[in-house]
Amino acid sequence: MHFLDQAKIFIRSGQGGPGAVAFRREMYVEYGGPDGGNGGKGGDIIIEAVPGLNTLIDFRYAQHFKAPRGVHGSGQNRTGAGGKDLVIKVPLGTQLISDDDRETVLLDLTEAGQRVTFLAGGMGGRGNASYKTSTNRAPRQHQPGEMGTEMYVWLRLKLLADAGLLGLPNAGKSTFINQISNTKAKVGDYAFTTLTPQLGVVRHKNREFVLADIPGLIEGAADGAGIGDRFLGHIERCRVLIHLIDVNGHDPADALQVIEEELAIYGNGLEDKPRLIALNKIDLVDTELVRMFTKELKAAGANKVYPISGATGQGMDKLLDAVIEHLPAATATERPAGEQEEADTTEWSPL
Numbered sequence: 001m002h003f004l005d006q007a008k009i010f011i012r013s014g015q016g017g018p019g020a021v022a023f024r025r026e027m028y029v030e031y032g033g034p035d036g037g038n039g040g041k042g043g044d045i046i047i048e049a050v051p052g053l054n055t056l057i058d059f060r061y062a063q064h065f066k067a068p069r070g071v072h073g074s075g076q077n078r079t080g081a082g083g084k085d086l087v088i089k090v091p092l093g094t095q096l097i098s099d100d101d102r103e104t105v106l107l108d109l110t111e112a113g114q115r116v117t118f119l120a121g122g123m124g125g126r127g128n129a130s131y132k133t134s135t136n137r138a139p140r141q142h143q144p145g146e147m148g149t150e151m152y153v154w155l156r157l158k159l160l161a162d163a164g165l166l167g168l169p170n171a172g173k174s175t176f177i178n179q180i181s182n183t184k185a186k187v188g189d190y191a192f193t194t195l196t197p198q199l200g201v202v203r204h205k206n207r208e209f210v211l212a213d214i215p216g217l218i219e220g221a222a223d224g225a226g227i228g229d230r231f232l233g234h235i236e237r238c239r240v241l242i243h244l245i246d247v248n249g250h251d252p253a254d255a256l257q258v259i260e261e262e263l264a265i266y267g268n269g270l271e272d273k274p275r276l277i278a279l280n281k282i283d284l285v286d287t288e289l290v291r292m293f294t295k296e297l298k299a300a301g302a303n304k305v306y307p308i309s310g311a312t313g314q315g316m317d318k319l320l321d322a323v324i325e326h327l328p329a330a331t332a333t334e335r336p337a338g339e340q341e342e343a344d345t346t347e348w349s350p351l
Contacts (some may be wrong), residue, residue: 003196005157005234007059008099013119014042014067014083016145019127022075023138034138035077036128039145042121043067043083049109053091054199056157067119070145073127083121090155093237097154106153110160110237122146156233159197161212163323164235167244168255169216172280176244176310177213180204180320197234204320209327212238219258222265232266240326241275242319244310245297248284252293253300260301276322277302283309 017039024032045067065088071080092112098104107116125143132139165173177183181200198213214231221229235241243259245252256277263270277297282290294305306322308315 003055004057004060005055005197005231007056007155008063008152009059009155010064010150010152011045011088011119012066012150013045013148014086014121015069015148016040016042016122016124017070017072017080017083018144019125019130019142020073020075020078021128021140021142024076034128034132035075036142037073037075037078037080038127038130039073039124039143040070040080040082041124042070042145042148044085044117044121045119046085046087047094047096047107047109047116047118048087048089049092049094049112049114050089051092051112053089054157054159055091056094056155059155067121067148069148070121070124072145073124073142077127077129080124082124085117085121087115091157093158093160095156095158097156099152099154102154119149119151122148158236159199159212159234160210161199161235161238162209162240162327163202163211164238164241165211165213165244166232166235166241166259167216167280168246168249168258169218170249171216171244171246171255172310173213173216173244174198176278176280176308177211179310179313180316181211183213197231202320202323204317204324207324207327209323211242217259217262219262221262229262229266232263232270233268236268236270238273240323241270241273242278242323243275244278244280246281247279247290247293247307248281251296252279253296256297256300256302274326276306276319277304278306278308278319280308280310282307283312283314 019039020036022036024035065086067086068083070083073080094109095105096107098106107118123146125145128139128142131141167173177200181202183198183200200211202209202211212235214234218225245255279293290307297305306315306319308319
C-alpha cells in the first residue's frame with residue numbers, strides 16, 4: 001500500500017428539494033384548496049475517523065464528493081424525501097485544512113468513531129400549502145430548495161503514536177523499530193532507506209505503545225534539504241521522542257545539535273517534547289569509545305544517554321522502561337497476565 005499523507009478534495013452538500021404547487025381536486029370536495037408539500041432536505045457531508053487506515057491513498061483516485069439533493073414536494077401535502085448523507089471515512093489523526101491558506105485547521109479527528117457533520121445540506125423549499133392565509137386562499141408561490149455548500153479542502157494526516165523515532169539518516173532507526181515491534185521496515189547500508197513514516201506496536205512488560213519512525217533529517221531540512229521536514233508532523237502528537245545517534249558515524253554531539261536545531265526551526269511544540277537520547281550501534285565499537293561519546297553528549301545537553309544496539313537488542317530494556325514512564329499509567333484492565341488469567345477462571349455466581 002502506498003503512503004499518502006496529503007490530498008485535496010472537493011466536497012458539496014446536497015441542495016434542498018423545491019416545494020410543490022398543487023391543489024386538491026376531488027369529486028364532492030367543493031373547496032379543495034392548495035396542498036403542495038415542502039421539499040426534502042439535502043444530504044449532509046459527514047467526516048468519520050475509522051481505525052485501520054493509515055494512508056490517504058484512496059483520495060488520489062476519488063477527489064469529488066457530492067451529497068444527493070432532496071426530493072421535491074408533491075400534492076396531498078407530501079414532503080419530499082431528504083437526500084442521503086454522504087459519509088467520508090478518513091484515518092485517525094486526519095485534519096481538514098482550508099484551501100485558502102493551507103494553514104487554517106477546520107477539523108481535527110483524533111478519536112476512533114468520531115463523526116462530524118462538516119457541511120449541512122440545504123433546507124427544502126416551502127410548498128404552496130404553507131402560504132395559505134385567510135386572504136390568500138389559492139397561493140401559487142413556492143420556494144426553491146436552499147443551495148448546498150461546496151468547497152475545496154486539504155486532508156492532512158498526522159499519524160497517532162505514543163512515541164516518535166528520529167535521527168540523522170543511517171542512524172539505525174529501521175533496525176531499531178524492527179527489533180522491538182512487528183514492523184518490517186526496509187533496512188539498507190545507505191542513507192534514506194526510510195522514505196515514508198512507519199508505525200509499529202511495541203510490547204514491553206505487559207504494556208503496549210505505538211512507535212512512529214520517520215525519514216531521517218539532515219541539516220537544512222527546514223529549508224527542504226534531503227527529504228525535508230514535512231514528515232515531522234507525524235510525531236507532533238507523540239508524548240516522547242527517541243533520538244537515535246550512530247556511535248559509529250559522525251560526531252555524536254554534532255548529530256544531537258543538528259536535530260535539536262531542526263526541531264526548533266520546525267516548532268509546533270516539538271522542541272518542548274521530552275527526548276530520550278539513545279547511542280546506537282554500540283556492538284560495533286569498544287566500551288571505552290561508548291563512554292567517551294556518552295560524556296560528550298551529556299556535555300552537549302543530554303540529560304541521560306542510553307547506549308543500545310538495535311541489531312542485538314542490547315540496552316533496549318532500559319530505554320523502553322524510560323519510554324513507558326512518559327506514557328499514561330496503566331488502566332485497571334491492563335493487569336499482569338497472571339492476574340488476568342486468575343480473574344477469568346473465577347466461577348460465575350448470580351449472588
